[in-house]
Amino acid sequence: MPRLPFEVQSRLPAVGTTIFTRMSRLAQECGAINLSQGFPDFEADPELFARVQHWMRAGANQYAPMAGMPQLREAIATKLQALYGAAYDAETEITVTAGATQALFTAVAALVHPGDEVIVFEPVYDSYIPAIELQGGMVRRARLQAPDYRPDWAEVAALISPRTRMIMINTPHNPSGAVWSAADMAQLAALVRGTDIIIVSDEVYEHIVFDGASHESVARYPELAERSLVVSSFGKTYHVTGWKVGYLCAPAALMAEFRKVHQFNVFTVNTPVQLALADFMANPAHHLELAAFYQQKRDQFRAALAATRFERLPCAGTYFQTVRYGAISDASDTAFVEWLTREVGVAAIPLSAFFTDGRDEGVIRFCFAKRPETLQAACERLERFC
Structure with missing residues (x-):
């Protein structure tokens, strides 16, 4: 293609390809086990697929209501009433979105x-600041x-x-795995009381708390x-991140x-x-059992990491485990994950990617939303080299 006859004035001049895309591509090129990007390597419940097929064959293939x-x-x-005692009106206070990222972006844009x-x-998750x-x-x-990634409420107040x-x-917080407490919510409430400050609460890992x-949803x-x-994600809850379906709930005026x-x-x-998800949600066990499902994976992964020189940081929720690697290398976190991918055969994410100034605390993030055999193979490689 010919070059443009003018210079494009970017609205996001500092933004390039995300670290998630870069590390997944590098993992594929190197044949590494991909514990970088946050998606499962196992399938969802076949019942969910059957319900999608049912509704497709039943003719539900045109536009849904906005x-x-x-x-x-x-x-x-x-679900919100049962879990959090929150009464949201389905007609005026709940909207289905094309994934959580779209919900977050639209909330900011609005x-x-x-x-x-x-x-x-x-x-901070990388979509917030560009929005x-x-x-x-x-x-x-x-x-x-680090290591517990707790909010400093005096800093927030300032x-x-x-x-x-x-x-x-x-x-629960991506990338650290930290989970806010009732005391945190009380502190947040005290800070915004009497103001016109709006809260956007990203709760996509709401069912993965250990x-x-x-x-502690703000809806509670x-x-x-x-x-x-309040934003949540069916992709995270039901292991179908590629479907890109989430939702947002808020008071009617917002x-x-x-x-x-x-x-x-x-x-x-x-x-x-959408119709298949509605059917699937009729059985609350599909989301209520998620914490135990992922806690088993977390425990398997943490136990295996104990045989390495990684320092395991707390993981109270999500399907991410952060570690310090200072006993292994003094390289930058970006250089370390590239070495880990090329030489060890396991891909991870550097936490500096979640800081605007590239702050490097010597911490990286692994995703353990994987089959047991995937985690075992990854940990065997890590144990040999780390």
Whole structure:
């Protein structure tokens, strides 16, 4: 193709290919076991596939309503009531989205104005900051510190100003695996009380919380729920990340603004998949048993890592395990994961990718949403070299 006859003025000049794409590509090139990008290497329940096929053959192949199929929104409302005691109206307060990332982006696009300040917690999932900057918002960063990655509420309080429009939170937290407590939610509620600050709560790993702990959704706390947009993901819950279906729930006034943008950047989401998910949700065990399922994988992976020189950091939720590698190498975290992929045959993600300034704390992230034999093979390689 010929070169453009003009220079493109990028709206995201500092953004390139994501670390997740780069590491997955490198893993494929090297024949490495991919524990970098967060997706399972096993299939979902065949019952879910059967329900999709049923609805396709039943003729449910045209546009769904913009907000989502009523059956699925009702199923979501039932789940939110059962788990968190939260009463969301399926008609006006729940919208089905094309995955969680679209929900997050649309929430920011609908509610952040040029010059508004948005507080995020670093290490931060990579989609948050570009969404804010594209709306002309100003990012304010609170720092989560290794090894436990707990929020420093005094720091957050110091970041709040009259221009603070939104706080974006993520629990259980990617990449650290930290899980916020009821005390954290009380601190957050105290900070926003009496303000017009909106909360966007990324809860895509809501069902993956370990050791008997409960997920403290903002939906559980009326004082927070009344100002929050809550995001979740069917892909994470039902092992179908490629389907890209999630949802967002919020008070009707916030949802009305969200839908103004949603109807133009997505409009609607795959109809037969929505109906299949509604059917599948009728059995709550499909999401209630997820914590035990992934805790077994976490425990297998952590036990195997004990035979290596990695320092295992706490993992209270998600399907990610962070480790320090200082006893193995003094290389940068990016150089280390590249070496790990090329020479050891296991791909991981450097945590510096989750810091805007590339802060390198000598920590990397593995994904353990894998079959037992995949985890065993990866750990055998790690034990030989690390």
